[in-house]
Amino acid sequence: MPLNIIGTAIFEGTDSIPYFHTIKKVAPYVLASVLVKYWSRGPSNTWERKLHGKVYLVTGATSQGMGTSVVHQMARLGAQLIFLTREIDEWSIEWLEGFKEExxxxxxxFEKCDLADLYQVRKFATKWLDNSPPRRLDGVIVMSGDMEPLGVPKFAPPVRKLSADGLELQMATNFAGVFHLLDLLQPSFKAQPPDRDVRIIVSTCWLQVLGDIRVEDPLWQKGAYKSALKFFSSSKLQLALCMLELQRRINTGISENAEEKKIERSGKNVKVCVVQPGTMRSQSLRRVLSNGSVFLLLTLYCVLLYPFLWLFTKSGRRGAQSVLYALNTPELEEVNLKDDRAKYVVDCSIVKFARKEFEDPELQKQLYENTSRDILALEKKMAKKRKSAGVKR
Known part of the structure; x- marks a missing residue:
């Protein structure tokens, strides 16, 4: 067919080609759309390694988006996967059986662990650590998150949703729960053999650049709730900052005894990586654009905006590429490391963090210590509350 068209254009002229003038007018727009889509989809991960025998804890695996795409690839490569989920019900069991078959x-x-519930997080981590010899763990991949509707000022102001511990839901899910899990699992990371490549991969969002940092009130328990976006972006920012401190603690906190440190391994076999997968057509984006309304979801998102969203945003599978890159790239292996800092991955490349706070170790240390302090205080408070209410969990 193409040869016939080219031959007709050469020997008979373009006027002999049906609809040529219409095609000529439309072609530049089609070409421009193709180029924009090629740019917006982002690069692909080109690394792959065998995962047979490796054990990973994963959150956000059932999102039907980025998380599901990542674990599908990991399962096909032979990894043993433990999905942390809010509930284990008939739907989740059926989903898991289908996943195994695919x-x-x-x-x-599946293991029950709601990241918005600090008690459940501690219960899971304690169960994981209560094993001798230490359980094998090749990595933790955090892809879960919560982004609440932004609301419309005066007409439909944002509603502050609370976690089981009384924290704002986004701050609890995106920051406190993830921080608590990784902080508690430090002994497991440090117990892994020095030749085992352990990776802690935490997904973030570019909206973290809009966040604020409350060093003295890291869980944002004080103050008015004026913006859902501010809580979301701040939760992502604070988590990323704490990941840099977590890397330092894994590297240098092996032992408090100075002489023992000389014979302990460096901890460089454990690498913390913060991944920014880009803007995706995710459940969070749908919830934000529709403001939680089914009517707006069907009209605004599915009909009016979807052509533009398809053109300028990524699918979950494309967003998964950066996470898979962080999981597979040899650049994070100890022998190839150029420095000890936690890494930041964007579009399948290791880049520098944007904000100046990422260059302030003292700020990160203080934020980490205060977060740990406030979580412990909140856990004690909730334990007393459960005891007085006679609740068994």
Missing amino acids: TDNELVY
């Missing part, structure tokens, strides 16, 4: 991998399990 990936031909039976080493996939």
Whole structure:
């Protein structure tokens, strides 16, 4: 067919080609759209390694977006996966059976652990650590998150949703729960053999650049709730800052005894990586654009905006590429490391953090210590509350 068209254009002229003038007018727009889509989809991960026998804890695996795409690839590569989920019900069990069949991998399990509930996080971490010898752990991949509707001032102001511990839901899910899990699992990371490549991968969002940092009130328990976006962006920013401190603690906090430090391993086999996958057509984006309304979801998102969103944003599978890059790239292996800092991955490349706070270790240390302090205080408070109410969990 193309040869016939070219031959007709050469020997008979373009006027002999049906609809040529219409095609000529439309072609530049089609070409421009193709180029924009090629740019917006982002690069692809080109690294791959065998994951047979490796064990990973994963959050956000059932999102049907980026998280599901990542774990599908990991399962096909032979990894043993433990999905942390809010609830284990009939739907989740059916989903898991289908996942095993699709990936031909039976080493996939569910563990109940709601990151918005500090008690559940501690219960899971304690259960994980209460094992001798220490359980194998090749990495933790955090892809879960919560982004609430922004609201419309005066007409439909944002509603402050609370976690089981009384924290703002986004701050609890995106920051406090993830921080608590990784902080508690430090002994497990440090117990892994020095030749085991352990990776802690935490997804973030470019909206973190809009966030604020409350060093003295890191859980944002004080103050008015004026903007859902501010809580979301701040939760992502504070988590990323704490990940830099977590890397330092894993590297240098092996032992408090100075002489023992000389014979302890460096901790460089454990690498913390913050991944910014880009703007995706995710559940969070749908919830924000529709403001939680089914009517707006069907009209605004699915009809009016979807062509533009398809053109300028990524699918979950494309967003997964940066996470898979962080998981597979040899650049994070100890032998190839150029420095000890936590890494930041954007579009399948290691880049520098944007904000100046990422160059302030003292700020990161103080934020980390205060977050740990406030979480512990909140846990004690909730434990007393459960005891007085006679609640068994």
